[in-house]
Amino acid sequence: MSDAARPLLSVNNIEVIYDHVILVLKGVSLQVPEGGIVALLGANGAGKSTTLKAISGLLRTERGEVTKGSIELLGAPIHRGGPAEVVRHGIVQVMEGRHVFEHLTVEENLLTGAYTQRNGRSLKRDLDLVYGYFPRLAERRSSQAGYISGGEQQMVAIGRALMARPKLMLLDEPSMGLAPMLVAEIYEIVARLNRDHKVAVLLAEQNATMALRAAQYAYVMENGRRRQALQAPQAVAVVISKEGAEGLCAGRRAKAWALRAPASPAQPDGGRFGRGAGPPSEVS
């Protein structure tokens, strides 16, 4: 395959098992192009976080394992290395739930993200870059991270990932629990990072509206057994999913489709999968 055609990240038919017995993903495949933003959508328990952790290597910390398939960065396999090695390859995960070191200051939290760098001058430059994107963090740089707001903690988590100068950022539900204004602000920053610094993003979300606005395309992970989601207000996803349908992923008989971002403005409530949408519908 030529370099031009080769994706930055390629997840090929992976199977993930927790605790040696719990099969959670089976035959999951996806691709992220260089400098692209790709969304991974799905209801609770569909396997979004597991997919991201398989890529970042963090699965191992939860007794999970990629037992089949491969994960490649620019064609080179990365799924046998640990999380530190994956970070050195330029892939950083921002975990679900805005993990910060609560007893450290905002700036100390950011600096923990730069452990792969030793050069003081570039550290200063990277801190300035993060503060440029998140001016609120500059104002709060000496505050203890446990006492800043949830939105600011999400900014710290993204800023800390940026300090590692990633090629690819894995963002796990950045909108979770945040007010709509803050969600919009965070998405705007992600889009700028992508545009200005060519950071590719794989974005796991239940908030389909925001994710589809930002992403070039999306994969929908659906837990085959429950077959929920994909009905109003998720109509955006349904309609586009039927176009160009591609059997891309099968986790516990799950399915995924490649989607295009919607042409029409999507629902202001976030179009969440599996929440507030009435009873699950059967999709065959």
Ligand SMILES: Nc1ncnc2c1ncn2[C@@H]1O[C@H](COP(=O)(O)OP(=O)(O)OP(=O)(O)O)[C@@H](O)[C@H]1O
């Ligand atoms: N450490 C673990 N050990 C065993 N099973 C797990 C573990 N983590 C997740 N699972 C199971 O794997 C399945 C997929 O979970 P995962 O967290 O990947 O879903 P998700 O799509 O991220 O869901 P959510 O939207 O709720 O974050 C679920 O059935 C879950 O119970």
Ligand SMILES: [Mg+2]
């Ligand atoms: Mg999750």
